[in-house]
Amino acid sequence: MGSLARYIALRAALIVPSVLILYTIVFVVLRVIPGDPVLAVLGTKSVPPEELERIRERLGLDKPLYQQYIEYLMGVLRLDFGESMVYTGRPVWNDIADRFPATLELAVFGFLASVVLGLASGVAAVKGRGPIRALANFYAVTGYTLFIPWIGLILIYVFAVNPILPFRLPVGGRISPEVGLREVTGLYIVDSIITGNIPALIDVLAHLVLPSVTLGIVLGSAYARLVRSHLREVLASEIVAGYRARGIPEILLLRHALRNTMVPIVTYMGLQFAILLGGAVLTETTFSWPGLGTLLLERIELRDYTAIQGVVIFFAFMIGLVSLVVDVIYALLDPRIRY
Amino acid sequence: MVLKIDGLIIEYRTLRGPLKAVDGVSLAIGRGEWVSVVGESGSGKTTLALSIPRLLPANATIVGGTIEIEGVDVTRLGEDELRRRVRGRLVGVVFQEPGATLDPLRRVGDQIAEALMVHGLASTKEEALRLAGDALEKVGVPRERVSSYPFQLSGGQRQRVAIAAAIALEPKLLVADEPTTALDVVVQSRIMDLLDKLRDDMDLSILLVTHDIALAAERSDRIAVMYAGKLAEEGPAGEIVIGPLHPYTRGLLDATPDLWGERRKPKPIPGSPPDLRNPPSGCRFHPRCPLATSECKEREPPEVRESSGRRAYCFHPLTR
């Protein structure tokens, strides 16, 4: 096995305990603490005891906890997240598979927006002049305290309710109902491209603008702060002193400095992606985005514990996967790393 | 003269008030000459050295005086001209930890070649890499190393590569700021041999900053001793260590153990270096000087000059 392949395998193996721990915590919180979830769901409704028993049996809640723990885990590995407690006979995985592409699309574009915004303002906070520098610094420090629904609603007001642009940007959903799109992957951008549907592509992109920018503004500040502090450090380092002493122009120097800055920042991206998924939940609710976040909110209102559990555990697996990818990128980026 | 510093004053803005790190220093270096600036921490020796290629931190300002390199007064040049005409081109710099100046993410050849191309000394990448290889050979590193990353080199090779980068543009003056403080004597001796060889090969002038007066005496033509931002004494290396004029130089010599000299306990200089935000009046050395009189407290000491070109700033210069 090549050393990179071995490294990836090892990293993947390391993610297992981490995901297991989260699984356990979520299991304890959602299965153990509520006592009898069935009673909790049905609440005050008067249901005959034999009916309750039937529901418990169907959901596997009659078995001992440790058995539930293991069986559920085994199920998850086969992408079986159990059955909804509210919608009889409907596997939770169906809902997840249905909603996940929307969340992924939003997360990817939100991620891109945050990186672009974060890099630009991070550099501006160090190298900018006058008010631009002050603004970038202020953004770097306080940008992440913008409450996502709030900034989203402000954008909606500014670009849709009382638009300052000559047109209104869409503020809800992923695609206008009058635009037809054949679903292939569920990722509308990809689908509209592979079916050659240009009007749909434009419509889908327009729907993505405000949610992605919302996420980007809030999460970009974390990058801005990181870029700012690392870039400052690199610019004050011996490396840059060496470049400067050789008469290297500032613009080249900044490029080399940025490259050195990026190495520690990439490691942070995995963690940042997790925060991004959290932010996506709030963004989706604000923009009626039919993703996992809205799914979660719907099911919280219905107290559909199996669905909540499924979504949360799915997120845990996603985050593990992302951190693996980030680690590999990091290893490839820095020539000093030996796998 | 390759370098002519005249009446240089450099001030730092600090949180607790301004500080004159260099206060009225004049110094000249001829072609192929090696001058060492000797002093302790806070003497202003590094500030003096880094002011020549104008590489001082942002909170430092040259308040007075001139620095002429090959007739160009660098205190009057803008950033762009400094970059194009001075840094790397007229003055090469070797920093305290030379190896740390290499970019860990780029091949060393690319780093040297980049400077050559930016300064128009090579028109193609191939040519630049060839010249970079030449520079490596000059410092005793095999030219194949152009394609190595810094982490693939040994510590000693990294130091040499950093020196190669400093001389690749064939500057007239090499400023070396304590390049061997972090090193052991055996390695130090070899790096000094290398600087000596480069001086001969390239007719290079060298300004070495060091706290080790014995090292300075062994290697340089002339020594300038600094104390608290001022020049205490300057002149031919041999004369200074045999018969110093300034009591501080005497003290420094007495505080330095000498393996091949007499086996005696070194004598410390009493007291400690002054706070430059609030320097002593008159001669700055007077609170620690065994010969100090009331005169020393009140007035700046005069210049004492000898025919050999030696000068010292003292009311009570020592006689041999």
Added chain:
Amino acid sequence: MAKQAILARPGGLMVTAGLSIILFYVALAVLAPILAPYGPTEVSVPKELAGRPQPPSPEHPFGTNELGYDVLSRIVWGSRVVVQVVALSAVLSMAVGVPLGLVSGYYGGPVDRVLSLVMDSVYAFPGILLAIAVASVLGPSVGNAAISLMVVYVPTYFRMVRARVLELKARPLMESLWTAGLPDHWIILKHILPNVAPTILVVFGLASADAILTEAGLSFFGLVVVYPEADWGLDLYYGKNWLLSGAWWLTLFPGLAITSFAAGFALLGEGLARMMGEERWS
């Protein structure tokens, strides 16, 4: 004199600004009965105006909602919930995270490794999701919200404190303390804790800023209080339904309160970090 000195130091302005904002909201919460012009669920407009949100006016500087509740008053009353939840969760998270981080980092060993793995795993998980999961089980209440936030922020304190302890342990200071013959408990209490204290303060600022946003998120999902009780996140949620019909004041003001309160803590944390020269806290 002392104040001047603080402002002159790096980060001093940020700390002062941050503290002022925090104190402002704490005062608001404490003095709500005196300061709020109306009760949180008091119909404060004439009957003929109820049923539609009313824009800001001299009597209602932040306007009213469709039930005739005064938005400004609800923000003042709502601050009580936010301040309570955040203060309680900060105390709980610190009480658990700091000692665990100190001991785990100092002694190391297998317990430390397992604990770190658990904390790292939780830390890597989006805080808002975890809080939602916990709060959805516990049900909406101030105490439950604080517990949900504690689950999220214990790992933050733990990790930062532990990382700082490891940093200290790698320094010659620790060798000097060991060879001076000091007992472990003494080293932890008299040397490590004081040296870690600045970090804890910084983390307190930054984690609390985050906690305010998480609380607002929980509240937004109806997991802190039940309408018509006043809480900023919940008001924002109900206000958003009126945005498309132009009633911007129902969302602008509660959101501004959330963000500015959080920004107060962010400024405090960042300012302290700069003051102590440890800007790279992350």
Added chain:
Amino acid sequence: MHQLLTIEDLKVYYPVYGSIASRILGKPTAYVKAVDGVSLAIGRGEWVSVVGESGSGKTTLAKAIVGLLKPTAGTILFDGIDVARLSRRDWRRRGLRRRIQLVQQDPLESLDPMMPVGEQIREALEANGVARGGEARRKALEALEDVGLTPPEEMYKRRPRQLSGGQRQRVAIARALALEPDLIVADEPVSMIDVSLRASILDLLDKARRRGTSVLMITHDIATAWIYSDRIAVMYLGKIVEEGSSNSVARDPRHPYTAALVTSVPSLASRKPPKWPVEGEVPSGLRIPGGCRFHPRCPLATSECKEREPAETVENGGRRYRCIHPLPPGGVWKPPRRG
């Protein structure tokens, strides 16, 4: 002579994790033999200096002696107790902490920045049961006065940052001396101190030695070692290559490495031996050359040196060295021709 400290065949190996994979698996890719079979003895009231370049293992040796590192093999007999095997708790319980004191290189790093320096001396006195309460405070004041930090009441309250570098090192020494130790291990005690103040620091240690305390100084500066110590041990790549009275080792070495070392030291003397040529640099502790470990750099090396590890030669008077081709008396003055 009854020895206070006897080190026998001490070995300290560090595991090296050369790749990320090896770190994850906890399997070292190699070991650095930092100290590789060192024997050394120190008598009461004797000053012994261990001289070497970076990478020679001298600091590791110091740390092992003061119990900061567990040796891989060998014994460290301190007054009849093998301290190499003691747990950290035993070190305290047996009162060894008081008897062996460490003075480190950088006092700013070795003192607690948050605590008044007097308190730091006082807590050491109390922890080791030397004195309590007001008595401990009085002793701490005395200790400050003894090292020339006056007025002691004023100095007691200062924090390390409010002192100069030289004063800080005096505090570190005051703390060590206040415990009236039998042995002071000083690791590069003056390398961070200004030249003009070094002698005053070393004189404090010399005063303690004259009162019967043994001193083990770790240094790269053989000139200083020569002046202050009774004996010098020269280390190279984890081994003592030469040891003897300080005058004989420093001025008339037997080992070619010592010769290279002493002739590289800058000197103002008009009559000094020419520099010995040495090839290359100290190899990494990961790749220790076979045979005599100095042979790749040695100007006198023969094929025999590559094959055979030189045994220890002991001269009359206790001087010992490990070399197949030792220098004759006065040999340092006649270096071999380069090439």
